[in-house]
Amino acid sequence: MLLWLLGILAAIILIPLGVFVVAYTTYDVPEPEELTSKQVSSIYASDASTELARVVPPEGNRRQVPLDEVPEHLQNAVLAAEDREFWTNRGFSLTGFGRAVIGQLTGNDSAGGGSTITQQYVKNALVGDEHSYVRKARELVYSIKMTNEWSKEDILSAYLNTVYLGRNAYGMEAASHAYFNKPVAEVTPEEGAVLAATIQLPSQLDPWTNPEGAEQRWNYVLDGMVEMDALPAEQRTGMVYPETRDPAEYSAYTEATGTNGMIKNHVMEELQRVGITEDDVTTRGLRITTTIDMQAQNATLNAVETQMAGLQEDARAAVATVEPGTGAVRSYYGGEDAAGWDYANAALQTGSTFKIFGLAAALQQGIPLSAQYDSSPVQLPGGITVNNWDNSSAGYTTIAEALKRSYNTSFIRLQDDLENTTQDTADMAHALGVARSLPGIPATLTENGGQPYEGIILGQYQSRAIDLATAMATIANRGVWHETHFVERVETGTGEVLYEHQAGDGERRVSEVVADNLLSAMGPLAAYSNGNSLAGGRPSAAKTGTAQLGDTGNNKDAWIIGATPQLATAVWVGTADNTTAIFNEWGGNMFGSGTPARIWKSTLDGALEGKEIEQFASPAPINFGTGPMGYAPAPAYTPPPVATGPAEQPAPAEEPSPEPEPAPEPEPAPEIQLPELPPPPGDGGGVEIAPGIVLPDLL
Known part of the structure; x- marks a missing residue:
């Protein structure tokens, strides 16, 4: 028995000891530099081969x-x-x-x-x-x-x-x-x-x-x-x-140049939202395929480089292109500094581009494009007078003509006819794709949490290029919204698919007849804005806008938003800090129909070159019944309170965040702010809707 116990004890000691000795003599301890594992994740364009950025752990x-x-x-x-x-x-x-x-x-x-x-x-x-x-x-x-x-x-x-x-x-x-x-x-x-x-x-x-x-x-x-x-x-x-x-x-080392650094930021935020962790990105050698289409992206970059070359040193631009049927971001430009401020994701005053949301709300409530509205000066509460940019008045015109000529007065009156006036403009903008909150702005399109001011329809409040492109994509898709996204597919270095975006059927945010009529009203505007029709007679729907720099008579934000059935693009041009004036190549005031419209046209012409020319659907009449002034709301749809938009803007690395222009001190009486130089046909100047508060007006 003692021998058996000693044998068992020896086995308990000697067997592990023998295993340890074998392992000890077998295992080789490498040098520290041999142990480093460099797992780089790469971000590609939609072709899965063009590298946009690398994320190096x-x-x-x-x-x-x-x-x-x-x-x-x-x-x-x-x-x-x-x-x-x-x-x-x-x-x-x-x-x-x-x-x-x-x-x-x-x-x-x-x-x-x-x-x-x-x-x-x-x-x-x-x-x-x-x-x-x-x-x-x-x-x-x-x-x-x-x-x-x-x-x-x-x-x-x-x-x-x-x-x-x-x-x-x-x-x-x-x-x-x-x-x-x-x-x-x-x-x-x-x-x-x-x-x-x-x-x-x-x-x-x-x-x-x-x-x-x-x-x-x-x-x-x-x-x-x-x-x-x-x-x-x-x-x-x-x-x-x-x-x-x-x-x-703090961000990890990233190899990216120019606006690719901003695309990378959106990608990283989106990966986090879909459940792909930081550890996955830094340790699994991911291949991330984005939605960026290189034909559209190259067209955007070329358009910006060409059209911005002759402008002042501090001129900046933003471009976002979204595919209507999927919500995929096909091109994106937020600036040249990969670690700098992303202007396509920045909150900026939108000017008269916002008139389309008031018009969409009116169409949804049964007010047709043929409705006649007075374009003469309009009185607001408190004795405030709203004029058109040049004090002109064409009497009663259709609201379609008022959109083409961007009459402030007609649209203020149109908004007054909405069931909930300014709130309906805000709700429609949110439903179509404008974000409900932004960094530093907990609730957008509101006045201290309450109903927005009358100036909302003239572009008083702020939004982002990516949001306006999303909204235009919803309209171009006949009222069906898709989530805006940058990430298409994610797989590991070994081929395991971690994520693949499913576009689905989208969500209807406005009725087809409303979207079709709105697109019809916006159809003539590209040609009307300095002849910026798309190549080959390709149909488009567009709206320009400009925001003034306080009461200086100069402009600080110039926009165009527009779409074809295949792509929707928003373009902004302004200055680096958004607190100084932006001028055109000749030193005159910048308007949406100038550099922004040329960037927009070049972007879409290049992105769609060789692609089929598609037509918008012909609009059915707005005939929802009878009501005040012969119109009644459409019963089919009420915009849901759904927040949309991509990731929040990271803090700028070098350039300051564009801040909204503060209102000047009250003046004794309102006065019309005229541009420094006569604008092209169809453009307008600024309008002061309250003493000392100038709101954008331009087409």
Whole structure:
């Protein structure tokens, strides 16, 4: 019996020992540089071959720093957080394992795990994080062998250069920039403790998402440094948790040029919304196919470059093209600086382009294009007089003619005939695709949460080029909205499909007869705006608009929005800070029928070259019954409260955010603001609807 027991005991000891010896002699410990895995995710155009941008994980582009550039206090903070016996253990720690067990039994999560720094590095660099005894055994063998073959300094240096600390930051150098916007060599003891405290649970312990948990772990690290005699107790007493950087200000290294950087930003936001995580992007070598059509994109870039060349130095442009039947963004231009302000995603005054939403609401309520409206000056409450840009009046004209000539007065009267007046204009704009909220604007198209002012139909409020392109796409699709999107397909480097966009049937936002009539009214406007008809007689529907710069008589925003059955494009031209005037190539006032219309025409001509010429549907008459003035609302549809639009605008890297023009001080009486130079036929100037408040007027 004793011999049997001794044999069993020997087997229990010798067999694992033999396995360990075999494994120890078999496993090779590579050098640190051989362990780096560079998983680059690529963003492609819709052809799946033209690369628009690359997303390089921080471990792929990190700058390794020698150990002597990492402050000693930061090294000690990491040891206090993760492995207080690092300098003396043999790659594993029995006391650390015991401390972890006690922590689990007592519910003290801050006690940490039982893995040493060497084991953590081996897990991340060599054996992975699979939950199995085999993996744990391999981790132990590698850790012991690495301790015997590498110096402790080399192990610590490799760990500090590769450990993940959240915010897409691998290694202490990247993390120092992510949390404190400074090199690791400049990190203070308080800041170093923040970085060390983050290692345990990078996402859960980010101070911007879990300030209480982050500070609790920070205190644990500092107390551990005192216990290790690495920090004087009196210095510890006076320490205060430091301020950390807003994570929105930090982004991983991205290789993109020009407006491709802005497309990349939209893509990354959209991936997050569909459930593809930051970890997927940085570790799985994704192939991301976007909706960007290179024929349309190249046409857009060429149009912007050609038409903007002769303008002032601070002139800027924005272009967004959306496919009506799918909501796919086919071309996008927000600026030349890949990390700069995205003007296609910026809130800007829209001018008379917004008249189409009031007209759509009127059509939906049974008011036909043939309805006659007075174009003479109109009186608003408070004795405010609204005129047309040149004080002209054509008497009673059809609302279709008023749209063509962009009569402010006719559209103010039209809006007054809507069941809910200005609110109906806002609701229709939202239903067709204008975002309900924007960065810095919690609720759009409203006056302090209440009903918007009369100027909404003249473009008083702000919207974005991407939203107006979306709205035009909904109209061109005969009233059916599709979600605007940039991402078509996502697959891993091994071919696994993680996501594929399904366009579906869309949502009807307005009746077909309304969309058809609106398109019919907008049909003549491209030709009327300086002869910017599309090539080959291709039919289009368009509307220009301009917003004035206060009471200066100059303009700051010039627009055109328009569509064919295949594509809808919105174009804005203004200045970099949106607080100065924009002029044309001859130094005169810029109008929507100028540079914006030429960019719009060139974009659509190039994007649709070689494509079939499609026609809009012929509009059926608006004859919904009888009511006030012979009209009655259409019973078929009520716009739902659905928010639309792409991702929010990230903070600008260099250029300031365009801000709405503040209203000047009240003046004794309203006066008409005329443009500096006579505009082309069909364009208008500004109109003052309240003392000192000038609203856009132009066609």
